[in-house]
Amino acid sequence: xxxxxxxxxxxxxxxxxxxxxxxxxxxxxxxxxxxxxxxxxxxxxxxxxxxxxxxxxxxxxxxxxxxxxxxxxxxxxxxxxxxxxxxxxxxxxxxxxxxxxxxxxxxxxxxxxxxxxxxxxxxxxxxxxxxxxxxxxxxxxxxxxxxxxxxxxxxxxxxxxxxxxxxxxxxxxxxxxxxxxxxxxxxxxxxxxxxxxxxxxxxxxxxxxxxxxxx
Amino acid sequence: xxxxxxxxxxxxxxxxxxxxxxxxxxxxxxxxxxxxxxxxxxxxxxxxxxxxxxxxxxxxxxxxxxxxxxxxxxxxxxxxxxxxxxxxxxxxxxxxxxxxxxxxxxxxxxxxxxxxxxxxxxxxxxxxxxxxxxxxxxxxxxxxxxxxxxxxxxxxxxxxxxxxxxxxxxxxxxxxxxxxxxxxxxxxxxxxxxxxxxxxxxxxxxxxxxxxxxxxxxxxxxxxxxxxxxxxxxxxxxxxxxxxxxxxxxxxxxxxxxxxxxxxxxxxxxxxxxxxxxxxxxxxxxxxxxxxxxxxxxxxxxxxxxxxxxxxxxxxxxxxxxxxxxxxxxxxxxxxxxxxxxxxxxxxxxxxxxxxxxxxxxxxxxxxxxxxxxxxxxxxxxxxxxxxxxxxxxxxxxxxxxxxxxxxxxxxxxxxxxxxxxxxxxxxxxxxxxxxxxxxxxxxxxxxxxxxxxxxxxxxxxxxxxxxxxxxxxxxxxxxxxxxxxxxxxxxxxxxxxxxxxxxxxxxxxxxxxxxxxxxxxxxxxxxxxxxxxxxxxxxxxxxxxxxxxxxxxxxx
Amino acid sequence: xxxxxxxxxxxxxxxxxxxxxxxxxxxxxxxxxxxxxxxxxxxxxxxxxxxxxxxxxxxxxxxxxxxxxxxxxxxxxxxxxxxxxxxxxxxxxxxxxxxxx
Numbered sequence: 001x002x003x004x005x006x007x008x009x010x011x012x013x014x015x016x017x018x019x020x021x022x023x024x025x026x027x028x029x030x031x032x033x034x035x036x037x038x039x040x041x042x043x044x045x046x047x048x049x050x051x052x053x054x055x056x057x058x059x060x061x062x063x064x065x066x067x068x069x070x071x072x073x074x075x076x077x078x079x080x081x082x083x084x085x086x087x088x089x090x091x092x093x094x095x096x097x098x099x100x101x102x103x104x105x106x107x108x109x110x111x112x113x114x115x116x117x118x119x120x121x122x123x124x125x126x127x128x129x130x131x132x133x134x135x136x137x138x139x140x141x142x143x144x145x146x147x148x149x150x151x152x153x154x155x156x157x158x159x160x161x162x163x164x165x166x167x168x169x170x171x172x173x174x175x176x177x178x179x180x181x182x183x184x185x186x187x188x189x190x191x192x193x194x195x196x197x198x199x200x201x202x203x204x205x206x207x208x209x210x211x212x213x214x215x
Numbered sequence: 216x217x218x219x220x221x222x223x224x225x226x227x228x229x230x231x232x233x234x235x236x237x238x239x240x241x242x243x244x245x246x247x248x249x250x251x252x253x254x255x256x257x258x259x260x261x262x263x264x265x266x267x268x269x270x271x272x273x274x275x276x277x278x279x280x281x282x283x284x285x286x287x288x289x290x291x292x293x294x295x296x297x298x299x300x301x302x303x304x305x306x307x308x309x310x311x312x313x314x315x316x317x318x319x320x321x322x323x324x325x326x327x328x329x330x331x332x333x334x335x336x337x338x339x340x341x342x343x344x345x346x347x348x349x350x351x352x353x354x355x356x357x358x359x360x361x362x363x364x365x366x367x368x369x370x371x372x373x374x375x376x377x378x379x380x381x382x383x384x385x386x387x388x389x390x391x392x393x394x395x396x397x398x399x400x401x402x403x404x405x406x407x408x409x410x411x412x413x414x415x416x417x418x419x420x421x422x423x424x425x426x427x428x429x430x431x432x433x434x435x436x437x438x439x440x441x442x443x444x445x446x447x448x449x450x451x452x453x454x455x456x457x458x459x460x461x462x463x464x465x466x467x468x469x470x471x472x473x474x475x476x477x478x479x480x481x482x483x484x485x486x487x488x489x490x491x492x493x494x495x496x497x498x499x500x501x502x503x504x505x506x507x508x509x510x511x512x513x514x515x516x517x518x519x520x521x522x523x524x525x526x527x528x529x530x531x532x533x534x535x536x537x538x539x540x541x542x543x544x545x546x547x548x549x550x551x552x553x554x555x556x557x558x559x560x561x562x563x564x565x566x567x568x569x570x571x572x573x574x575x576x577x578x579x580x581x582x583x584x585x586x587x588x589x590x591x592x593x594x595x596x597x598x599x600x601x602x603x604x605x606x607x608x609x610x611x612x613x614x615x616x617x618x619x620x621x622x623x624x625x626x627x628x629x630x631x632x633x634x635x636x637x638x639x640x641x642x643x644x645x646x647x648x649x650x651x652x653x654x655x656x657x658x659x660x661x662x663x664x665x666x667x668x669x670x671x672x673x674x675x676x677x678x679x680x681x682x683x684x685x686x687x688x689x690x691x692x693x694x695x696x697x698x699x700x701x702x703x704x705x706x707x708x709x710x711x712x713x714x715x716x717x718x719x720x721x722x723x724x725x726x727x728x729x730x731x732x733x734x735x736x737x738x739x740x741x742x743x744x745x746x747x748x749x750x751x752x753x754x755x756x757x758x759x760x761x762x763x764x765x766x767x768x769x770x771x772x
Numbered sequence: 773x774x775x776x777x778x779x780x781x782x783x784x785x786x787x788x789x790x791x792x793x794x795x796x797x798x799x800x801x802x803x804x805x806x807x808x809x810x811x812x813x814x815x816x817x818x819x820x821x822x823x824x825x826x827x828x829x830x831x832x833x834x835x836x837x838x839x840x841x842x843x844x845x846x847x848x849x850x851x852x853x854x855x856x857x858x859x860x861x862x863x864x865x866x867x868x869x870x871x872x873x
Contacts, residue, residue: 010321010322011320011321011322011323011324011326011399012324012399013736015773015775016775017398017399019775019776020398020836020838021324021325021394021398021399023776023831023835023836023839024393024394024397024398024836024838024839024842025324025325025328025390025391025394027835027838027839027842027843028389028390028393028394028424028842029386029390030842030843030846031424031425031842031843031845031846032386032390032424032425032427032428032846033428034843034846034847034849034850035425035426035428035429035432035846035849035850035853036428036429036431036432038846038847038849038850038853038854039428039429039432039433039462039465039850039853040432040436041850042850042853042854042857043432043436043447043458043462045854046455046458046857046858046861047453047454047455047458049858049861050453050861051453054453064799064802068795068799071795072792072795075788075791075792075795075821076788078788078791078825078829079784079785079787079788079829081829082779082784082828082829083781083784086778086779086781086784089774089775089776089778090774090778127445128444128445128446128452129443129444129445129446130444141452141453143446143452144446144447144452144453144454147439147445147446147447147452148447150439150445151435151436151439151445151447155435181773181774181775182773182774182775183775184775188776188831191829191830192830195825195826195829195830196830198825199821199822199825199826202818202821202822202825203815203818203822205798205818206798206802206811206814206815206817206818210798210799210802210810210811210814211811212810213802213803213810214802214803214804214805214806214810215805215810397838421845425845425846425849429853457860458857461857461860465853465857512849512852513852513856515856516856516860524860524864525859525860525861525862525863525864525866525867526863526867527859527863527866528856528859528860528863531856531859532856
């Protein structure tokens, strides 16, 4: 009672059902991630609402040019990610792996810039805790800005690292001929994950870097 | 009653022997059994802590420990019972086993994710056991800041890690159930022909997926504050401890609906089977499950009425909390109406189910008392609250779990247990439960605070009664452990449909089922509880009655 | 056979161009003092960028209604969380109670 297609997993009846299930399942997982980052962003918003001047001071301190470049890099990586899924769908495993490699490199550049930014902030004693020091007004509340800065970008960075690992895995599997036009869902799901992590940054950027920029 | 079991027949239990075949299985039925074993272990562990607490509280000055250890006792009891028993129990054991069977599928949509979910549960559980041995936490299962994040001298980070990890187990189960229900239903199985147990588990899965990540967030924030020294809830930095409570209860209130909805699903199945009637108002019960899941997300502030939240927010949450009781009441009414003119079969599953209806109603009604702001100010943080949630969780949820265990045991194992003994155990549990927890309503009303290692001497009589009840309850719980186990070795062969129930798992699957569940994919043309016709059997999977006119799912037989 | 909808490369490049333009726009507008509307503008642009990524890069435009519903539910729930939490913080000072400084 089950078609003998090696691309069709045992529990499914048709390729469409299989594809539909995997895509829907990934979206459900992404919904959980929306709630995860949403929860932190709501918390951030509570404190920003209460301590606007302190948060403005904190935001002025982190580098807007750097943040802008980082955003541009991530958006570009999303383009290459979308193209790589398409290549896998069209049965072009080598092209897929190449495009994935470019995506990974862009992701690594992003992380490199973030590491530089973190180093800079540590150096200026902006990591909250015992050694925190900030030259300007609202000393104590500005620490809250930096708490959220590190937690939010840190969590995002961890997701990026997981994403890079997943993409590397997909590239290897693609070169080994694991995927074809009927069975490329893992690449597509990895793509959905990557795009989602990009969307998180699309929101983190204005929330962290654009607080009262002109004020 | 057809008996298809025969020597040499391959079913999911004998399909491969040895530890490796079980630990690498992707068969949803085997994974359900793996969960059954692990969950029973954690129930016993949580019960050990409960026993110690009730022994300790026999005397006003406390029998066993000082306050610091006592704090760890109730914290561990809560953490283990909530996250390692109540939340997983019915979905991971009975949801996993039955969901594919009830919708006519070969397996869940993501079998390997299902196995991963169990392994993650085990890892989280092991961390928690290690943590319990090391001394546990004294923060209560609620981890309130700034005590948990800044001042507690207990293993907060390790415990938070264990809970964080087991959260992923929940999320993976939720993803699997949602996608499976949408995409894997057999031909003819429309949404309104689904058993209500499927509706309940679907609603539960929605909550699992939307609420659990927020728990993950809040645990991460505690970890950041405690582990990295970053201030998030620290008042001296301008942080707000109440923000923690908002995030925590945003998850934890829907969590209680995660705990109870599957139990309600079980009751729908057992009540129909043991009154041999279709449910009263099928679509109302189905929609009520969804309504509970939805409205349950809007009421969390009722845990914070006295915490310092704005009074106006309190008013909003109070009103919404009244609203969430309505769909639950609809269900209770419909179950009761289902019994009317039914052919009642007074067996253990049925006793547990009507026990559920009565005790859940009492627990739920006391919830309404608590939703009223002035009443809550008086009884919050007293034993009234403790009694309220134990009526729902133990009187409701645990009894539903026992009902499920006794109803589907023959299907899962192919064996029948000693039925008179099961009835006695059910009655013992009912008696023991009420003796344990009813005095606690009175104690709370009289003012005995919760989470205190000692109490005022005038409360002793009621505490002793409660502890006596707990010992009866313990006996009641041990009995099924014994006779169910015994039935595996010596129980009579159960046959395909010993209860003469309706539903794909009873009519078209054997006891125990074959690995692929069905010999042929069923084609469904009946509504969920067709007690107006005889039970079908294996071989009749696509018996389509063309004389049947399409009818409303609420039509009763 | 090819499973799923194939999107033309041109579409991806157009979406990318739009995203970069919006990035430039958001940074430019941030330098203009619009008072409290700065955040509204910035978040609006962010939402548009998000929709571009979701609809075309993530293929939501070509996916089943189930995927739409799931994505929508996630966002709706964050809005619910936000609204009810802020119902507390916005109204704390109404009774003239202690306002957390």
